[in-house]
Amino acid sequence: MNDRPDLCSKVKLICIDISKFIDPDNPAQEIYDEMLNQNCPEWQNGYPDTMQKLKIYWNSLRRQSEIPLIFIGYDSTALLATPTGFSDSFLKAFSKFDRAICVVCEQGNIPLPTFSPSQPDLVAAVVAWIRRSILENRHPL
16 A cells, blocks of 8 residues: 555555454454554543444544545464454454455455455455445545
């Protein structure tokens, strides 16, 4: 994405590696902590300790942001012999979040836009998805 200044200045890209989560079924606090590390503002209601509270925080961020927020969850172990993978309960909860959210992994049957980490055009495919997501939500790029 850094080689795409036309997109970098027009979206807030939040990329989080799920392979480091301690509680893969309810990583709300860890996702929030990573979001803070990526310069997202603190939530005035403390740490969201459930996926439901994280969703409320996400919606609040979207309303306050002047540019579209894009969330990409990925598994840095996806191409290893024993990948961490995404928890089904996490994916089910995460699929309830609104707007531009996707995952990069090899798992199937995910209720979110999904990209394979092994596809040769991964970055181009994600950039095209970001463009479509923003256009669908009426944010010009």
